[in-house]
Amino acid sequence: MIRLHHVPGSRSMRVLWLLEELGLEYELKTWSLTDGSLRSPEFRAMSPAGRIPALEIDGRSIFESGAIVEYLAERHPGAGLAPPVGEASRADYLEWVHFAETQANILQNLNFHHIFLRPVEARSVAMTKLDTKRLEVTMKALEAHLEGRDWLLGVFSAADCMLGFNLDAMFRFVRSEGFPNIAAYRARVEARPAYARAVAAGGASMYAQDFYEVSDG
Ligand SMILES: N[C@@H](CCC(=O)N[C@@H](CS)C(=O)NCC(=O)O)C(=O)O
Structure with missing residues (x-):
């Protein structure tokens, strides 16, 4: 079982997209950035800084999107999504x-x-x-x-x-x-196509505006 702890439009999109590129089956558990739930003991047991994403996989959980992405790519070398150790x-x-x-x-x-x-x-x-x-x-x-x-x-x-x-x-x-x-x-x-599937599964951008001007205060 692979379960991705996710917030739409957040860094968990990286992992969701990679899971789709790899064609893996997964469950999504969606959290909120604003309701305090990321500070709960349940979530912090998986991601100690209370940050999204966390991935449950291989009987444990992994936090930090970069670590998860590297781990998944290395777990599936046949997909060719990470150059092997030692390659230039x-x-x-x-x-x-x-x-x-x-x-x-x-x-x-x-x-x-x-x-x-x-x-x-x-x-x-x-x-x-x-x-x-x-x-x-x-x-x-x-x-x-x-x-x-x-x-x-x-x-x-x-x-x-x-x-x-x-x-x-x-x-x-x-x-x-x-x-x-x-x-x-x-x-x-x-x-x-895998990116489009990830967006469809994970929810789109959190932005309400196309562009944010820097105001002079
Ligand atoms: N370096 C971490 C950063 C994780 C991170 O800051 N995630 C944001 C969402 S994109 C978050 O959980 N924010 C909640 C908070 O800062 O309380 C990673 O790449 O996983």
């Missing part, structure tokens, strides 16, 4: 798996700045501008890396499941002009 492209793969989380942390900050933090007066324009700049730096790096590549490693890999999750958020905080390679990459992600 393994370092590239690990870099992009972890880069995705660096970028997701900035996106998470921007979600707080623009959407979640209450009261609104508690939001900081300076921090919002700083995080928007920091996001732009990661997007420029990604844009340059995708030049001449369809996927992060050239061929599709589990690193794309890690980074592909971020795509829904990126252009809500930084305008898409100047990022044609990222826009084309996003179209390739959305055209994958």
Whole structure:
């Protein structure tokens, strides 16, 4: 039995998408980010920081989306979604798996700045501008890396499941002009049948606006 602990539009989408790419059977248990249930002993037994996702698999639970994605890809070597240990492209793969989380942390900050933090007066324009700049730096790096590549490693890999999750958020905080390679990459992600199945099963984006301007306060 594989059970994914999930919140729509959250990092559990990475795992859900990879489960679909691998053609595995799974159950979804959906939680809320706002009702306090992630702080419950039941959930913290699976994910000690009270964060989504957690995956029940092989008689235990695993937390941290990157760890889960790496574990699943390695558990199914025949799918070819992770370069084997010792192969040259393994370092590239690990870099992009972890880069995705660096970028997701900035996106998470921007979600707080623009959407979640209450009261609104508690939001900081300076921090919002700083995080928007920091996001732009990661997007420029990604844009340059995708030049001449369809996927992060050239061929599709589990690193794309890690980074592909971020795509829904990126252009809500930084305008898409100047990022044609990222826009084309996003179209390739959305055209994958497994991605479409994951979105259908897991619920769509949490964003109510296409773009969030940085207000001058
Ligand atoms: N590095 C962790 C981050 C997990 C994380 O922050 N998840 C968010 C949802 S995308 C969450 O559970 N937030 C609840 C909270 O911060 O209380 C991972 O990749 O799994």
